[in-house]
Each structure stands twice: as structure tokens, then as C-alpha cells.
Amino acid sequence: MPDTVQPTEVLPRYIQLASILRGRITSGELQPNQLIPSERQLEEIYAVSRPTIRQALDLLERQGLVYRAHGRGTFVSPQKLQKPISELTSFTEDMKRRGIEPGQKLLEIGMVEPPRDVCRQLELAYPHAPILRIERLRLGDGTPMGLQTSYYHLPDGCEITAADLEQYGSIYRLLEDKLHIIPTEAGETLEVTLATPAEAVLLQIKPGSPLLLSERTTYSQERRPVEFVKILYRGDRYTYTAKLTR
Amino acid sequence: MPDTVQPTEVLPRYIQLASILRGRITSGELQPNQLIPSERQLEEIYAVSRPTIRQALDLLERQGLVYRAHGRGTFVSPQKLQKPISELTSFTEDMKRRGIEPGQKLLEIGMVEPPRDVCRQLELAYPHAPILRIERLRLGDGTPMGLQTSYYHLPDGCEITAADLEQYGSIYRLLEDKLHIIPTEAGETLEVTLATPAEAVLLQIKPGSPLLLSERTTYSQERRPVEFVKILYRGDRYTYTAKLTR
DNA sequence: CTATCTATCTGGTAATGACCACTGAAACCG
DNA sequence: CGGTTTCAGTGGTCATTACCAGATAGATAG
Numbered sequence: 132m133p134d135t136v137q138p139t140e141v142l143p144r145y146i147q148l149a150s151i152l153r154g155r156i157t158s159g160e161l162q163p164n165q166l167i168p169s170e171r172q173l174e175e176i177y178a179v180s181r182p183t184i185r186q187a188l189d190l191l192e193r194q195g196l197v198y199r200a201h202g203r204g205t206f207v208s209p210q211k212l213q214k215p216i217s218e219l220t221s222f223t224e225d226m227k228r229r230g231i232e233p234g235q236k237l238l239e240i241g242m243v244e245p246p247r248d249v250c251r252q253l254e255l256a257y258p259h260a261p262i263l264r265i266e267r268l269r270l271g272d273g274t275p276m277g278l279q280t281s282y283y284h285l286p287d288g289c290e291i292t293a294a295d296l297e298q299y300g301s302i303y304r305l306l307e308d309k310l311h312i313i314p315t316e317a318g319e320t321l322e323v324t325l326a327t328p329a330e331a332v333l334l335q336i337k338p339g340s341p342l343l344l345s346e347r348t349t350y351s352q353e354r355r356p357v358e359f360v361k362i363l364y365r366g367d368r369y370t371y372t373a374k375l376t377r
Numbered sequence: 378m379p380d381t382v383q384p385t386e387v388l389p390r391y392i393q394l395a396s397i398l399r400g401r402i403t404s405g406e407l408q409p410n411q412l413i414p415s416e417r418q419l420e421e422i423y424a425v426s427r428p429t430i431r432q433a434l435d436l437l438e439r440q441g442l443v444y445r446a447h448g449r450g451t452f453v454s455p456q457k458l459q460k461p462i463s464e465l466t467s468f469t470e471d472m473k474r475r476g477i478e479p480g481q482k483l484l485e486i487g488m489v490e491p492p493r494d495v496c497r498q499l500e501l502a503y504p505h506a507p508i509l510r511i512e513r514l515r516l517g518d519g520t521p522m523g524l525q526t527s528y529y530h531l532p533d534g535c536e537i538t539a540a541d542l543e544q545y546g547s548i549y550r551l552l553e554d555k556l557h558i559i560p561t562e563a564g565e566t567l568e569v570t571l572a573t574p575a576e577a578v579l580l581q582i583k584p585g586s587p588l589l590l591s592e593r594t595t596y597s598q599e600r601r602p603v604e605f606v607k608i609l610y611r612g613d614r615y616t617y618t619a620k621l622t623r
Numbered sequence: 624c625t626a627t628c629t630a631t632c633t634g635g636t637a638a639t640g641a642c643c644a645c646t647g648a649a650a651c652c653g
Numbered sequence: 654c655g656g657t658t659t660c661a662g663t664g665g666t667c668a669t670t671a672c673c674a675g676a677t678a679g680a681t682a683g
Contacts, residue, residue, distance in 0.1 A: 169634080202677080323569055
């Protein structure tokens with residue numbers, strides 16, 4: 132990691148500067164609640180203007196790495212909540228962050244006529260021509276964690292096959308790299324249900340066991356609904372975590 | 378709502394401008410996906426400089442009201458997700474937003490020695506001197522929705538009594554107005570549990586019914602843990618909603 | 624010695640000017 | 654007519670300058 136801001140770099144200076152400061156924080160050089168150099172000092176240290184400094188600090192503040200106090204200075208946040216803001220992650224990323232080896236078992240993939248509730252979430256007319264449906268068993272360290280059913284409404288001409296899914300590993304990576312669809316926003320709801328016999332078999336639990344049902348609609352960068360996902364998590368295995376800000 | 382930006386106002390201009398634009402969007406004057414005036418046009422319309430315009434638009438973009446496309450312009454977001462970002466709300470606010478009349482029944486209030494898990498969340502030594510504990514039954518339209526146990530670690534000399542709670546209605550309002558503690562950040566986890574006999578009686582459900590257990594630690598503006606809350610929601614009555622962004 | 628004032632830090636807001644990168648449509652050329 | 658180039662307009666980045674407002678410590682007056 133360079134410790135100076137290079138005008139020649141492709142990345143904007145404020146992002147470079149944010150990376151440098153983030154590094155100094157996560158490395159432990161700057162301790163929690165420690166006062167960091169003032170904006171005018173940073174101006175001299177890194178030879179960039181104050182608006183740029185402020186843009187970098189805005190970024191770090193939104194990421195929860197620093198907090199500012201008018202008249203006193205800018206401080207390093209206690210690392211506790213330095214994690215994501217309210218992150219949009221895939222199951223795969225989520226598991227890795229918890230130190231659990233993610234896995235999956237493809238149960239079914241194909242084109243189906245979307246049911247009414249799915250049409251509503253994806254803002255489609257009902258009935259609607261078949262769209263992509265994927266049903267997967269999600270594994271954590273080899274044992275079943277959840278049962279996921281996803282529907283994708285893709286632009287015309289786009290296709291996802293089982294082979295693609297195999298190759299990219301993550302649907303999100305596939306969406307981004309191949310189809311240039313970048314999920315940027317999602318609405319999620321969580322509620323409690325009880326396992327049906329069929330679900331119980333797949334998840335290797337008793338019928339009637341409590342499950343955490345997550346429903347998520349994901350939107351592309353143009354705010355079009357792209358994906359609707361239902362995941363049934365085993366109540367005894369899974370904890371949902373979020374970070375809230377005001 | 379004034380439609381010009383006044384330098385004399387107490388509020389910063391970029392916030393005034395954001396309010397004006399927000400009003401034009403929520404009133405329906407600006408339709409979803411409609412192109413709004415360019416930053417240079419807004420500069421003339423509202424007689425403020427471009428950095429101020431951009432600050433206002435940054436705000437609206439983070440709030441999900443508009444989205445920007447490099448080289449094309451700024452557009453109104455479809456209102457679907459115009460709701461809060463990932464809001465830090467109290468049970469009271471939450472219920473009101475759903476159109477349900479919130480209510481509560483105070484079960485117990487007093488100073489107790491915090492158990493180990495509470496100490497850990499509030500970053501206190503264990504054992505620790507007694508701190509404030511409040512146990513309440515949360516009602517929605519008069520029927521039990523959840524059972525809430527809260528612990529507060531307040532600065533020396535601060536006190537909360539049952540009378541205070543009655544007067545202010547919301548603990549958060551009390552914290553802000555009386556103690557000048559503004560909750561700004563919280564970590565929340567959600568998981569599934571089953572009702573114990575005691576809990577079942579209070580919530581008027583059968584023992585063993587599935588519950589949604591929410592645990593939240595709230596931090597003040599100085600990132601000190603202030604509050605630790607456990608809420609057991611009735612699984613058949615409550616749905617948790619969140620908005621995620623990347 | 625205490626309480627107040629003030630100088631001077633801090634971050635917050637704002638204007639001005641400049642250049643870059645991306646987009647899309649009009650103008651151009653084969 | 655069809656494909657290409659050009660260019661004007663958009664948001665993205667950055668420097669410079671200025672003043673305001675909250676916080677704090679040292680100077681000052683009581």
C-alpha cells in the first residue's frame with residue numbers, strides 16, 4: 132500500500148486517500164478513539180486539497196471507520212462496528228465472513244411461469260412468460276443451512292445455465308461480469324415459519340421446526356427488479372445480523 | 378414549503394435544497410425515472426453553487442430518492458424503495474409506520490446487576506453495579522406483539538423513572554431531549570427461538586410457539602454502548618423489514 | 624482562587640473555476 | 654443508406670478561497 136496519493140493513478144485521489152487511512156486504522160497504527168490529524172494537517176501531509184480530504188473522510192465516516200466531532204476533531208471509531216454499513220451480500224460472502232465454508236447443492240434449474248407473488252415482486256404482469264428459477268440447498272461446512280428459491284427476470288437474450296453457475300460460483304459474480312447487472316439495492320423481510328414435511332427432509336430437521344424465512348427483492352443499478360429470493364434458514368443454525376444507522 | 382433557498386434560514390442551503398427537491402418528488406411533480414434538471418441548470422434555478430447542488434443530490438441519492446448516471450443525468454428513483462435507508466427506529470415508530478396503533482404495558486422497571494451477556498454487550502466489567510432494566514410488553518392495536526427487555530448504561534447522575542417513561546412516551550425521545558444522548562448506530566441480530574411457558578402466558582400464545590428474537594446494541598454519538606435490548610416477537614404477528622444497499 | 628472572556632484550534636458550509644470521462648445524438652463520410 | 658466520427662451536455666473529480674460555528678485552553682478580571 133503506497134502512503135502517498137498519486138495523481139497518475141486511475142483511482143480518484145479521495146479513494147486513494149481513504150484506502151491509506153483505512154489501512155492505518157485496520158493495521159492498528161491508529162487506535163480506537165484516537166484523534167487523527169485535522170483536515171488542514173492532512174492537507175499538508177498528503178498534498179491534496181481540503182475538499183478531497185473531506186470526501187475521503189465522508190466515505191470513512193459512512194463506512195463507520197471514523198466519527199467526527201465539530202470543534203474537536205476526527206476520531207477512529209471503536210472497531211466493533213467497523214464492519215459493513217448494511218451490506219448487500221450473497222449467501223456465499225455471508226458465510227465466508229463468518230468463517231464457515233459455504234457450499235451448495237443445485238436441486239433444480241429451469242424456466243417456469245412465475246407465481247403471482249413473484250410477479251408482483253418483480254413488477255411483471257400476471258400471468259407472465261416463463262422466467263429463470265433456481266432452487267438450491269445452501270450448505271455451511273457441509274451441512275444444510277437453508278433452502279433457497281430464486282427467480283430472475285433478465286433482459287432479453289440473457290441466459291443463465293447450470294454450467295454458467297458452476298463456472299462463476301456465485302450468481303452475483305455472474306450477473307456482474309457477464310451480464311453487467313450490478314445489484315445495488317434490495318428490500319428484505321424476515322419472518323418465522325414452520326417447516327413443511329418436504330422442507331424438513333431437505334434440511335434434515337423435523338417437520339414443524341421453526342425456520343427463518345427471508346424474502347428479498349434485488350434491484351439493478353437502474354432500479355429495475357432483477358431477482359426475487361426466498362430463503363428458508365434453519366432456525367437452529369442461522370442468525371441474521373444487520374447494522375443500523377440513523 | 379418555500380421553493381427558493383434562503384441564505385437567512387438557520388438550515389444549511391444544501392439541506393433546504395434537498396427538502397425542496399424531496400417535496401417535488403414525493404408530491405408527484407417529478408415522476409419516477411424522470412430526468413431532473415442537470416446540476417448546472419439547478420445552479421441557475423435555485424441560485425446556489427454546484428458544490429451545494431451536489432451535496433443536496435448526494436443526500437437524496439443516499440436516501441434512495443434519486444439515482445445518477447454518468448453522462449446521462451440524474452433521475453427520480455421508483456418510489457418503491459423510497460423508504461428509509463436502514464433506519465434506526467423504535468418499536469413505537471415502527472408500528473406507526475405500519476399503520477398499527479402502538480401500545481405498551483410496563484411489567485417491571487428497576488436497577489439490577491446486569492447478567493454476563495449484557496455486560497459484554499455494553500462493554501462493562503462483570504460483575505457490575507446495578508444498571509437500569511426495563512421489561513415491557515409491546516402491544517399493536519391492543520394485542521401483544523412482543524416482549525421487550527432493555528438495559529441502559531447511562532452516564533453518572535442520569536436517572537430514568539417510570540414517571541419519565543410515562544411522560545415522554547418513547548425512551549428514545551427521553552434520551553435525546555433530557556439526557557442529550559442521540560442513538561446513532563446499532564448492531565442487530567435476529568434469530569428464531571421457541572416460547573417458554575412464562576413467555577407464552579405474557580404473549581398469549583401456546584408454549585413452544587416460534588418467536589423472532591431480536592437483540593440490539595445501540596451506540597451513542599460518541600460510539601459508546603448505551604442500550605441493550607432483547608425483543609421476543611410473536612412469530613405469527615411480526616415481520617421484520619430492512620433495506621440493504623451496496 | 625474562581626469565574627469569565629478570548630484567542631485559536633476544530634469541523635461545517637459555501638462559491639468559483641477548472642478539467643476529465645462518459646453518453647448520446649447530430650453531423651459526417653464512405 | 655449505413656456505419657463512423659464528432660461534439661455538446663452530463664455527472665465526477667479536484668484546487669482554491671472564504672467565512673461560520675462548536676470546543677477548548679489559557680489569559681484575564683473579579
